[in-house]
Amino acid sequence: MNEGKILLDIRDLTVHYITYDGTVRAVENLSLSLKYGETLGLVGETGAGKTTTVKTILRILQEPPAKIIKGEIIFENEDLLKKDMKKMRKIRGKQISMIFQDPMTSLNPVLTVQEQIMEVLRLHNRKLSKKEALIEALEMLEMVGIQAERGSDYPHQFSGGMKQRVIIAMALACNPKLLIADEPTTALDVTIQAQVLELMKRLKNEYDTSMIMITHDLGIVAEICDKIAIMYAGEIVEYGTRKHIFHNGLHPYTKGLFACIPNILDEETKLIPIKGLAPDPINLPLGCKFHPRCSYACEICKTEIPPNKEIEPGHFVRCHIV
Amino acid sequence: MSDIILEVKNLKKYFKTKKGLLHAVDGVNFIISKSETMGLVGESGCGKSTIGRLILRLIEATEGEILFEGKDICKLDKKEMREMRKKIQIVFQDPYSSLDGRRSIFDSIGEPLRVQKVFNDKQSYEKRVYELMDTVGLARRLANTYPHELDGGRRQRVGIARAMALNPSFLVLDEPVSALDVSIQAQILNLMEELQKEFGLTYLFISHDLSVIKHISNHIAVMYLGKIVEKSECKELFKEPLHPYTQALLSAVPIPSIDVKIDRIILEGDVPSPINPRPGCRFAPRCRLAGDICRQETPELREVRPGRMVACHFVENQN
Ligand SMILES: Nc1ncnc2c1ncn2[C@@H]1O[C@H](COP(=O)(O)OP(=O)(O)O)[C@@H](O)[C@H]1O
Ligand SMILES: Nc1ncnc2c1ncn2[C@@H]1O[C@H](COP(=O)(O)OP(=O)(O)O)[C@@H](O)[C@H]1O
Ligand SMILES: [Mg+2]
Ligand SMILES: [Mg+2]
Numbered sequence: 001m002n003e004g005k006i007l008l009d010i011r012d013l014t015v016h017y018i019t020y021d022g023t024v025r026a027v028e029n030l031s032l033s034l035k036y037g038e039t040l041g042l043v044g045e046t047g048a049g050k051t052t053t054v055k056t057i058l059r060i061l062q063e064p065p066a067k068i069i070k071g072e073i074i075f076e077n078e079d080l081l082k083k084d085m086k087k088m089r090k091i092r093g094k095q096i097s098m099i100f101q102d103p104m105t106s107l108n109p110v111l112t113v114q115e116q117i118m119e120v121l122r123l124h125n126r127k128l129s130k131k132e133a134l135i136e137a138l139e140m141l142e143m144v145g146i147q148a149e150r151g152s153d154y155p156h157q158f159s160g161g162m163k164q165r166v167i168i169a170m171a172l173a174c175n176p177k178l179l180i181a182d183e184p185t186t187a188l189d190v191t192i193q194a195q196v197l198e199l200m201k202r203l204k205n206e207y208d209t210s211m212i213m214i215t216h217d218l219g220i221v222a223e224i225c226d227k228i229a230i231m232y233a234g235e236i237v238e239y240g241t242r243k244h245i246f247h248n249g250l251h252p253y254t255k256g257l258f259a260c261i262p263n264i265l266d267e268e269t270k271l272i273p274i275k276g277l278a279p280d281p282i283n284l285p286l287g288c289k290f291h292p293r294c295s296y297a298c299e300i301c302k303t304e305i306p307p308n309k310e311i312e313p314g315h316f317v318r319c320h321i322v
Numbered sequence: 323m324s325d326i327i328l329e330v331k332n333l334k335k336y337f338k339t340k341k342g343l344l345h346a347v348d349g350v351n352f353i354i355s356k357s358e359t360m361g362l363v364g365e366s367g368c369g370k371s372t373i374g375r376l377i378l379r380l381i382e383a384t385e386g387e388i389l390f391e392g393k394d395i396c397k398l399d400k401k402e403m404r405e406m407r408k409k410i411q412i413v414f415q416d417p418y419s420s421l422d423g424r425r426s427i428f429d430s431i432g433e434p435l436r437v438q439k440v441f442n443d444k445q446s447y448e449k450r451v452y453e454l455m456d457t458v459g460l461a462r463r464l465a466n467t468y469p470h471e472l473d474g475g476r477r478q479r480v481g482i483a484r485a486m487a488l489n490p491s492f493l494v495l496d497e498p499v500s501a502l503d504v505s506i507q508a509q510i511l512n513l514m515e516e517l518q519k520e521f522g523l524t525y526l527f528i529s530h531d532l533s534v535i536k537h538i539s540n541h542i543a544v545m546y547l548g549k550i551v552e553k554s555e556c557k558e559l560f561k562e563p564l565h566p567y568t569q570a571l572l573s574a575v576p577i578p579s580i581d582v583k584i585d586r587i588i589l590e591g592d593v594p595s596p597i598n599p600r601p602g603c604r605f606a607p608r609c610r611l612a613g614d615i616c617r618q619e620t621p622e623l624r625e626v627r628p629g630r631m632v633a634c635h636f637v638e639n640q641n
Contacts, residue, residue: 045504045505046503159592161592162592189366189530189593190365190530190532190571190574190575191365191574191588191589192365192592193574193576194573194574194586194588194589195588195589197576198586198588216503216504217576217578218578219575219576219577219578220576221578222576222577222578222580223576223577242580243580246578246579246580246581247580256505257504257505260504260505260507260508261504261508261533261578262511262533262534262536262537263577263578263579264532264533264560264572264575264577265577265579265582270512271508271511271512271537272508273505273506273508273509273512274505274508277473277475277506278503278505
């Protein structure tokens with residue numbers, strides 16, 4: 001019914017942090033869109049502005065120091081940046097939910113896990129009786145592979161992987177239209193990560209939820225994302241389908257990322273690191289923000305901000321030289 | 323053989339806890355030859371760091387021997403251990419926690435030289451510190467900065483420079499790149515490889531990241547709950563993992579490519595507690611091959627093919 005339609009459309013978003021040392025330009029002129037049922041991978045290294053972007057969508061930024069300078073975040077045809085906090089709270093619980101890297105940021109240590117899921121369920125459907133909520137909460141736990149008996153345990157009685165699965169159950173309890181996951185498996189061991197990813201893939205299909213998956217791991221992106229945005233120093237430098245990025249990645253930073261990771265299927269002998277360091281966000285370079293680290297940089301890259309070029313339908317690259 | 327630099331025999335470390343005896347390392351054997359890299363891989367809590375700390379003798383072994391150039395480290399007295407520390411050094415995941423925040427980069431790198439009283443004139447001392455900064459790729463102008471002013475990659479270079487100060491022959495690298503972004507990780511991995519070549523270093527490289535381990539190692543030992551379950555030459559292991567745990571572990575790694583399809587083995591449940599472990603194979607409760615014998619008898623690490631050591635009762639029964 002909603003297939004092919006746009007659920008989320010971010011236009012020209014700029015977010016700064018006003019700090020003692022200066023203005024941190026965390027997100028600059030970021031535009032992005034996500035269709036119903038799609039999973040978008042937001043990829044970038046520490047400090048690229050990924051968390052700031054999704055916190056802005058949810059309006060959970062701490063303002064100050066954060067300041068939304070400009071832009072629109074159109075979600076189901078309405079601009080989230082124009083909503084008051086009361087309306088936003090409703091949207092957060094009902095339509096958009098979030099999974100953080102550290103499960104304890106979303107779990108209450110003094111409530112049992114079933115109480116916490118019941119709370120979310122009842123917040124969304126006030127008509128639900130306590131008993132009905134409990135039954136539903138236990139079903140959600142089973143769905144994420146945790147036995148119903150464990151519902152009366154407290155978070156600290158669970159391992160890291162199980163806590164993250166409880167969070168997924170909570171995040172899905174309100175049947176959101178958009179699920180945002182910020183490095184949900186970074187703190188987990190790989191076999192546990194595999195369990196959680198498997199679960200997320202299954203739920204994505206069953207619930208048809210749209211998803212934004214933040215990660216620095218191109219392996220995870222390959223596994224579950226339809227669209228990919230590569231972020232560098234507050235900007236999206238390349239955006240496209242998984243095919244575009246994996247078969248025809250064009251931005252020098254995208255190429256650099258692929259060249260510097262060891263791959264267990266490759267017989268590579270030498271890694272090719274990206275030279276230098278990510279820039280200081282208080283003191284960003286002029287022109288293309290990647291130019292000091294780019295081996296293809298020309299004169300124009302040092303002075304002019306590259307335009308966002310559509311190289312092929314749906315494949316955008318922000319680079320002078322492609 | 324003369325090219326063996328380190329031999330670990332039946333190494334055990336049990337920690338006393340309120341709930342009982344925690345078997346952190348439980349009868350581990352391995353050999354590392356000179357100038358090679360042995361990768362130690364496994365999920366968190368399997369005992370990797372404990373092995374590293376035992377080799378440095380930061381903690382005392384419960385049982386077993388650690389022979390470095392033929393001498394048992396566990397039996398050395400204080401003075402002998404001091405000499406030994408020049409040869410064996412460690413680099414940690416987050417050098418931040420091992421660096422003194424009030425000390426400049428220059429002083430931090432020079433510390434081992436001062437402690438061991440290597441130089442008695444200031445000039446040679448300073449020359450050596452700057453030389454170390456050059457070796458690990460730290461600009462000399464950073465000498466007077468403090469750890470908090472540096473990014474993770476540079477902090478790790480400081481950690482490596484400190485470890486290199488006394489010209490060691492053996493380094494334990496405990497998750498040295500795990501806290502770094504991928505572009506910086508590659509810089510540090512390349513540096514480690516260059517240093518190894520230049521100075522003929524031997525590494526015990528500890529990591530939970532299989533892609534990193536595969537890239538850097540000549541030999542690999544896979545650990546599960548205090549025991550080595552498989553040990554092999556690196557390429558062979560990745561071509562054909564033999565232990566059911568290694569198979570699951572390798573299949574769990576997400577591959578940064580959209581053209582390959584891996585048949586993933588999803589393990590049920592979590593790693594059981596290492597406290598008062600039950601007899602038998604530690605992996606049996608999650609193993610797809612497990613039979614009765616696995617719950618009774620602990621499988622020994624044995625050579626099932628030339629160069630392939632596996633601790634599994636049923637390894638020959640797979641097809
Ligand atoms: N509360 C804050 N105050 C000041 N700067 C911040 C704050 N939160 C994040 N930043 C800065 O904003 C930039 C983007 O951060 P973040 O969105 O967390 O990036 P990512 O999630 O991609 O690692 C970074 O330079 C970070 O240091
Ligand atoms: N000082 C200690 N006291 C008690 N238990 C410890 C201590 N150090 C480590 N352990 C336990 O020993 C086991 C192995 O830990 P560790 O060697 O750090 O694992 P790894 O480095 O593989 O993650 C874990 O169960 C850990 O909790
Ligand atoms: Mg973040
Ligand atoms: Mg460790």
